[in-house]
Amino acid sequence: MSTCYPKKAANLASRVLKGEAIIMNPVDSSLFSLNETATAIWEAADGRTTLQEIVEREVCPRFEIDSESALRDAEEVVHALAEHSILLVSEEPADE
Numbered sequence: 001m002s003t004c005y006p007k008k009a010a011n012l013a014s015r016v017l018k019g020e021a022i023i024m025n026p027v028d029s030s031l032f033s034l035n036e037t038a039t040a041i042w043e044a045a046d047g048r049t050t051l052q053e054i055v056e057r058e059v060c061p062r063f064e065i066d067s068e069s070a071l072r073d074a075e076e077v078v079h080a081l082a083e084h085s086i087l088l089v090s091e092e093p094a095d096e
Contacts, residue, residue, distance in 0.1 A: 006054070006078050007047030007088045016043070023086055032086060037063055038077045045087055047094030051078060 013024040021039040023032045034042055037059060044054040055070045063070070081087040 003091065004051050004078065005047050005049065005090045005093050006041070006045035006051055006082075007090070007094055008042065008045050009085050009088055012086065025085060027085070030084065032081075032084065037073070038081070041074055041077055042081065042087065047088070047090065051075065
């Protein structure tokens with residue numbers, strides 16, 4: 001995955017409890033539980049910040065992981081969430 005700009009999908013119901021997100025997709029009522037790392041990525045996904053920036057700013061300092069490993073793992077998380085319409089991924093930043 002090259003430079004990408006993840007963004008939360010609209011119309012999702014979510015709550016963060018003890019650092020972990022619970023997300024419901026109202027289209028099919030599916031529930032998703034994200035661990036703390038995936039929650040950090042999901043919360044920062046504004047469509048204007050690259051995944052690499054999110055990893056460097058939110059994930060690496062919080063979880064004490066090197067940026068290369070963190071980015072590789074984050075790409076997998078973003079891909080999985082995009083497959084379930086939890087995140088939208090673009091190669092261009094979203095309009096404000």
